Structure formats: C-alpha cells, structure tokens
Amino acid sequence: MTGTRTGRRGSTTVWADIDLHALGRNLERLRRGLPSGQAVFGVVKADAYGHGIGPVGRALQRFGIDGLVTADMGEGIALRRAGVTAPILVIDPPLPSQLRLPALHRLSATVTSVAEARALATAANRAGRTVGVHVRVDTGFGGFGAPGPGLTDVLAAVSTAPALRLEGLYTHLSGAYGPYEDGGLGELERFGETVGTARTAGLLPPLVHALSSPTLDRSALTGAARNIGCTAVRCGAALFGIRMAGGQGDAPAPFAPVMSVKARVSRVTALEPGDFADYAAASAAPRSTPVAVIPFGFSDGHHLHRLTGGVLLIRGRPAPILGRAFMSNLLADLTDIPGVQPGDEAVLIGRQGDHRITLEDVAARSGLRPSAVPLLGPRVARRYRSNTVEEDRRE
Numbered sequence: 001m002t003g004t005r006t007g008r009r010g011s012t013t014v015w016a017d018i019d020l021h022a023l024g025r026n027l028e029r030l031r032r033g034l035p036s037g038q039a040v041f042g043v044v045k046a047d048a049y050g051h052g053i054g055p056v057g058r059a060l061q062r063f064g065i066d067g068l069v070t071a072d073m074g075e076g077i078a079l080r081r082a083g084v085t086a087p088i089l090v091i092d093p094p095l096p097s098q099l100r101l102p103a104l105h106r107l108s109a110t111v112t113s114v115a116e117a118r119a120l121a122t123a124a125n126r127a128g129r130t131v132g133v134h135v136r137v138d139t140g141f142g143g144f145g146a147p148g149p150g151l152t153d154v155l156a157a158v159s160t161a162p163a164l165r166l167e168g169l170y171t172h173l174s175g176a177y178g179p180y181e182d183g184g185l186g187e188l189e190r191f192g193e194t195v196g197t198a199r200t201a202g203l204l205p206p207l208v209h210a211l212s213s214p215t216l217d218r219s220a221l222t223g224a225a226r227n228i229g230c231t232a233v234r235c236g237a238a239l240f241g242i243r244m245a246g247g248q249g250d251a252p253a254p255f256a257p258v259m260s261v262k263a264r265v266s267r268v269t270a271l272e273p274g275d276f277a278d279y280a281a282a283s284a285a286p287r288s289t290p291v292a293v294i295p296f297g298f299s300d301g302h303h304l305h306r307l308t309g310g311v312l313l314i315r316g317r318p319a320p321i322l323g324r325a326f327m328s329n330l331l332a333d334l335t336d337i338p339g340v341q342p343g344d345e346a347v348l349i350g351r352q353g354d355h356r357i358t359l360e361d362v363a364a365r366s367g368l369r370p371s372a373v374p375l376l377g378p379r380v381a382r383r384y385r386s387n388t389v390e391e392d393r394r395e
Ligand SMILES: *Cc1c(COP(=O)(O)O)cnc(C)c1O
Pocket: 043, 045, 091, 172, 212, 213, 214, 234, 235, 236, 237, 238
C-alpha cells in the first residue's frame, strides 16, 4: 500500500506525482523485451525528462540500471552529488574548460575526434585518473558524432592513451524519431559497417549501443542491432512511460505512465455574459457559466497555454478548459459538475474516477513532442511515491 504523509501538503496547490514503482516496472518490462545480457542505460537528461534527476537517478540505481546518461557534465555532477555511484555517460563532448571534470567526478566522456581524445587524455593524465570514453559515430544525426571514415583513428587515439579507457562505441538513430518508413534501419546498417571495421581493427569496446525508446518494439531494428553485435540500449522516454508520437499505433501502451499532474481548485466563481475567459475577446462567455480557478498557468507548463479545447478532471468528471491559461491560473467550466469546492483536487494529467488524461493527449492537442509535456515550471512540487514510501520534495 502507498503510505500517506500530510505534513507540508496543505501549502502545495500544484504538484506532480512521480510513481517510482511504475519507473521500476518499466525498467523490468524493458529488460524483458531485450535479448538477455543487454545492458540498459537510463537517459536522465533535462532533469530526467522533468521527473527530477536526483530521485530518479537514485531510484534507477536501486532498480539495478547498468548506467545513466546525461546531456552535459553539469547533469552528471548533479547525479554524483545526489549519491549515484553507477556509471554515467555524458553525451556532449567536454568543452576545453571542462576537460578535468570527467576525471574529478568519474564521468565517462563522449569523444568524436582525435583532437578531443588527445585533449581529454592530457587532462586525465594530469588528474592522475583513468577516464572512461565512448566514441560516438555519426550515422545520420548530422554533426553529433565522428564521421564514419575517420573512426578507426579516433578509436586508436583513445585506446592507446594510457589515461583513457575505451568503454563504448555508439550512435543515435535520427530516423527512429521521424516520419520515415525505415525508422532508422539504414542508419543502423551504416553503424553495423562501422562496428565491423572496428572489430577487424581489434578496437571494438565492450559497450556497443544504438537503440533508444522508439525502436524497442520494432523487430526489424532490434533484430539488426543484435546481428551487428550491440550490447546495450539507451532509453529515456520508455522508462517514464512516454510514448512517442506515431509508431506504436493503437497497440496498448507497454510502459506505465510515471507522472501525474494535479492542482487544488483555488476558487469557484461564475463568468457572466460579456466577461472574458482569457486575454482574447474570442472566448467571451455567452451565458452565465460556473467556473473553477485552477492554479496552473503557462509558467507551470507552457504547453497548456496552447491547450484550447482541452479538459481536466474534477470530481471524476471532465471539465473543459476555458480560453487559454494565464501566467499562474486557468479556468475550467463546471457547468456539468455541481458541488465543486475550493481545495478539491483537479487532475491535469493522470486518472480520476473512470477518466484518464494522458500526457500523449496533451501533447497531441498542443502540437508538442510527448517528452516535452512533463517539463514543468519551478512552482510545481514533485511528490515521489513508491510501494512503501511517499515523500514530498522540491529538488
Ligand atoms: C535523448 C537521447 C536518448 C534517449 O532517447 P529516448 O527516445 O528518450 O529513449 C538516447 N540517446 C541519445 C544520444 C539521446 O540524446
């Protein structure tokens, strides 16, 4: 059973519930779908897709994740400060001013050129530590990796530097995110040629990785990855139960949502004819309309600012959102929901009664990528729940 602790609860008017138990189940589900022995790296860039990098990083470590991936050095350091001891791979190669950081914080660095390898080796040598390196190769995500042809030189520069340890070779498949038919298969095949060249040169590291969330249920891609000799995947969205647009069609979602977003009704009032429900005259109320003021505005999630025609849930029923959000509030139509009181819980994303609003619904209505939806503003408190504990935390 989920424990409940009230404490600071009274002062919180808008919050995100983060279900760490669902996060753990998603990791298990992800592992079950992979050939045995594949390592799973959890991608926790952008504050763990808005879910909170510290608590999510610690939870994934408890659940036995093989490593974590961040976009930049600062996020990697934040994970170390939060007590994460698991391997951490940083995607952006270190800037000249950051060359000491991988050694200082035991972060594995991405390298995409011989010059980067040499600069990192010099810094690691000075720090007296060995630094782990993954070489990133470009197979279609223009400009983010080493070009295929010079790759052997980059791998050799890393593996011959005593202060560097060649841990991985990877690419990221842009085709997996586009409307393209092959979903990145062509890129994966090019990566396969690169892996073959590295193998022949005796420079193939233990971790070879290309797949991310949208490829997991595409057997053409998972099969090709196995044939190439991939030994790991990097996943963010799937762990958070976020479905990419398109791709999976109407198949039941294999991963459970981790975040719900809730707020307490702050006022119950009425709009009279001639009143405006928003900054624009277009939504002037045609008749007297009972409304709830909800403390969630575009500073809390700018995507909802665009969510004209959306709903939220109050007393287990859908309440249409009126007009567009203000900076810290929005209005919901209570015509069909009698008896609403200030303090009642409103659900913006998640389940209430028999209804559910998914993050993907909100994304589709707002013209956003689903993974942009949980990137909420600083006022939104995060509450972490697992099977046995529930904590209020702002991190
Ligand atoms: C963001 C990112 C991922 C994770 O992508 P998901 O689709 O969220 O699984 C993996 N690899 C790289 C290089 C990334 O930038």
